[in-house]
Amino acid sequence: FVSYTYGQTLFEEALDSANQQSVNVTKRTNDSIKSKTPLVRLISTNLESVILRGDIQALYEMPAGGGWSNLYYLHYNPQGFFSQETGDMGLMVGFRYYLDSLGHSPSLFLQTLGGFNHNSSWDLHLVFDLGYRIPWKNNIFFDVSVGVNRSYKDVNKDPMVYLKLNLAFALKSRLLPFL
Numbered sequence: 001f002v003s004y005t006y007g008q009t010l011f012e013e014a015l016d017s018a019n020q021q022s023v024n025v026t027k028r029t030n031d032s033i034k035s036k037t038p039l040v041r042l043i044s045t046n047l048e049s050v051i052l053r054g055d056i057q058a059l060y061e062m063p064a065g066g067g068w069s070n071l072y073y074l075h076y077n078p079q080g081f082f083s084q085e086t087g088d089m090g091l092m093v094g095f096r097y098y099l100d101s102l103g104h105s106p107s108l109f110l111q112t113l114g115g116f117n118h119n120s121s122w123d124l125h126l127v128f129d130l131g132y133r134i135p136w137k138n139n140i141f142f143d144v145s146v147g148v149n150r151s152y153k154d155v156n157k158d159p160m161v162y163l164k165l166n167l168a169f170a171l172k173s174r175l176l177p178f179l
Contacts, residue, residue: 044143044168054079055086059166067098073113073127083119085160087151090117090125098133107133109145117151124152129164139170 042061049055055077062070073092077083092115099108109131117125131145143166150159 040139040170041174042141042168042170044141044166046164046166048163048165049075049086053077053082053086055082059168061096061168069096069098070094071096071111071113073115087117087119087125087153091115092117092125092127094127105135109133109143111145117153119151119153121153126150131164133168141168141170142166143168 040063044059044061046055046057046059049057055075057073057075060072062072064070071092071094073094074090075086076089077086092113094111094113094115096109096111099110109129111127111129111131113127113129115125116122127147127149129145129147131143134142134144136142143164145164145166147162147164148159149162
């Protein structure tokens with residue numbers, strides 16, 4: 001909108017129309033001031049893997065903003081039979097991208113991880129997931145996904161496909177000072 005301001009000399013009482021100036025003032029909208037919700041870190045475990053194969057998995061998620069998250073993944077499988085399929089232990093890093101609503105409400109996501117898995121030696125291991133995050137209770141989520149794992153060990157040449165069910169918990173503070 002436009003507002004008029006008037007300039008007066010110190011000793012004149014009457015307004016002089018020659019001293020009128022036009023001032024443009026831009027209106028500040030609420031859209032330009034976005035309330036930023038703090039990015040919450042999450043830790044999760046794969047329930048399906050623990051129950052069916054004895055593979056203990058931990059995934060640490062650090063949201064980076066704009067729907068992106070950095071992921072740190074660690075797994076350990078003490079089971080002799082299933083560790084041939086999943087490996088004894090593994091360490092991977094990757095990222096997740098939420099396709100809608102940034103993971104705070106039901107949201108689709110794409111995820112990829114890459115790192116190393118140990119059977120008898122450390123070998124390259126890649127994971128690609130397509131999933132859906134479902135809020136369950138306050139700061140607790142279920143992540144249901146289909147994952148394709150590819151290990152570059154000679155014994156496991158074919159990609160393995162898994163249905164995953166992760167239980168994720170929001171953390172009140174950082175897990176480690178540098179994470």
